[in-house]
Amino acid sequence: MKKLSLFTGCLIPNRYPGIEKATMLVLERLGIKCSYLKEAACCPAPGIYRSFDKITWLTLASRNLVLAEEKDTDILTICNGCFSSLMDANNILKNDAGLRNEVNAHLQKIGKEYRGTIEVRHIIEFLHTDIGVKKLGDAIDKPLEIRAAVHYGCHLLKPTRDRKLGSAECPVFFDELVEATGAKSVPYEGKTSCCGAGGGVRSAMLETSFRMTEYKLDRIQKAGVDCIIDACPFCHLQYDAGQVELEKSGKNYDIPVLHFTQLLGLALGLTSDEVGLHLNEIVNLKFEEKIAQIQNGNKTEI
Amino acid sequence: MSYSVIRLNISFPIFNPMKNPDILTCFQCGTCHASCPSGKYTSLNIRKIVRDSIKKDISDQPELWMCTTCYNCQERCPRGIKVTDAVLTLRSEAVKKGKILPAHRKVCNFLIKTGQSIPLDDKHLEIRKKLNLRTDEASWKKARKEVKVLLRSTGFDELVKR
Ligand code: SF4
Numbered sequence A: 001m002k003k004l005s006l007f008t009g010c011l012i013p014n015r016y017p018g019i020e021k022a023t024m025l026v027l028e029r030l031g032i033k034c035s036y037l038k039e040a041a042c043c044p045a046p047g048i049y050r051s052f053d054k055i056t057w058l059t060l061a062s063r064n065l066v067l068a069e070e071k072d073t074d075i076l077t078i079c080n081g082c083f084s085s086l087m088d089a090n091n092i093l094k095n096d097a098g099l100r101n102e103v104n105a106h107l108q109k110i111g112k113e114y115r116g117t118i119e120v121r122h123i124i125e126f127l128h129t130d131i132g133v134k135k136l137g138d139a140i141d142k143p144l145e146i147r148a149a150v151h152y153g154c155h156l157l158k159p160t161r162d163r164k165l166g167s168a169e170c171p172v173f174f175d176e177l178v179e180a181t182g183a184k185s186v187p188y189e190g191k192t193s194c195c196g197a198g199g200g201v202r203s204a205m206l207e208t209s210f211r212m213t214e215y216k217l218d219r220i221q222k223a224g225v226d227c228i229i230d231a232c233p234f235c236h237l238q239y240d241a242g243q244v245e246l247e248k249s250g251k252n253y254d255i256p257v258l259h260f261t262q263l264l265g266l267a268l269g270l271t272s273d274e275v276g277l278h279l280n281e282i283v284n285l286k287f288e289e290k291i292a293q294i295q296n297g298n299k300t301e302i
Numbered sequence B: 001m002s003y004s005v006i007r008l009n010i011s012f013p014i015f016n017p018m019k020n021p022d023i024l025t026c027f028q029c030g031t032c033h034a035s036c037p038s039g040k041y042t043s044l045n046i047r048k049i050v051r052d053s054i055k056k057d058i059s060d061q062p063e064l065w066m067c068t069t070c071y072n073c074q075e076r077c078p079r080g081i082k083v084t085d086a087v088l089t090l091r092s093e094a095v096k097k098g099k100i101l102p103a104h105r106k107v108c109n110f111l112i113k114t115g116q117s118i119p120l121d122d123k124h125l126e127i128r129k130k131l132n133l134r135t136d137e138a139s140w141k142k143a144r145k146e147v148k149v150l151l152r153s154t155g156f157d158e159l160v161k162r
């Protein structure tokens, strides 16, 4: 297997840098070598650019892929949107010589050429496949005895013909990772349903997107959890900022939202601040206290 | 499934560029719509989109942009029709005709200007510094420049001006 380059995308570094910090710290603690893909630009976001113009979408994605080819590393993504754009573009370009030539004609203008020599990974499937649930569990001293609502996010799983990560109807691999931290993955109705952010709906039809978020949050709340665990900053934003927005219509959720790397960070002994929970819209001090108590070895009542 | 094209020998406005002739095998079962998270709350009825797209130009329909591209419809369609892929194609047909929502145009212009869809603002630059995360202006500048060249080359900057 090749070494990894971290592709952070737009939303994480520019709006949720806490997730980036948590990711770097967690990779370091687990001894996984991974350096930034430095000159990367927007993946580009599948919701808008893939709809607008396929060749533009492929060309910008291929530039990012080529940056990793030049370093001879695979790409590690921490966002379902980046994963979807880069993986799909990589598959398309590897298999379609016509499109590859077309894209390379554009890339030539910046002195680059797509060759198709690397793979695109998502941190969730990477940890599950290449590190493994057992090894991850072994790295954890104090299991986090909390209840979590896991949200996979659409593009981690679908289209299944390309992701090849198994069923999108009742997937388990992400739950297994979450449970490796000691948390309980609590089942809830509509678990695989969309958060509402994708496809450019959030950016152009905010209200509409929040109806879908509300559907999810209502069911998550009913299940009685300590937090939501996601694998994508768009879902993260939708749940985190969405709760604040939905307060205006009388909802009161106050459920902390964590990217998996943040949860893993907590399980590895990092503090809530170190994994950037204070940079979320929803800051739930009761949750942070509970985590601190577990980390300090005090008995908690669950 | 290209045989259906040849046998029917008809040309639909959206149908050709779609290269998605399996859409003709739709038997209007409605599984797609029943699986649609957006259709629960909006006027998007993906079954109708599939039906209408082979009959007429639907570039004007605002419903095209209510899809979150969650792929539920595509995954569950008993005919194996690539429903979400079809939505993407229909959208790009609409974009070619200049039908771009203002918010999307704004995001596109961010990309043209900064190489990012969500550019870094001062507040988050400060946070990055505090967290000791990279603030690598030279790399970002190079990225910006190259993205601009590519977007001009593919004609994207012209496309979003339409
Ligand atoms: S699920 Fe497939 S066959 Fe059924 S209505 Fe939708 S597109 Fe047509």
Ligand code: SF4
Pocket: B032, B035, B036, B037, B038, B039, B046, B066, B067, B068, B069, B070, B071, B072, B073, B074, B083, B084, B087
């Ligand atoms: S991909 Fe779009 S149309 Fe299909 S189910 Fe999801 S939101 Fe509905």
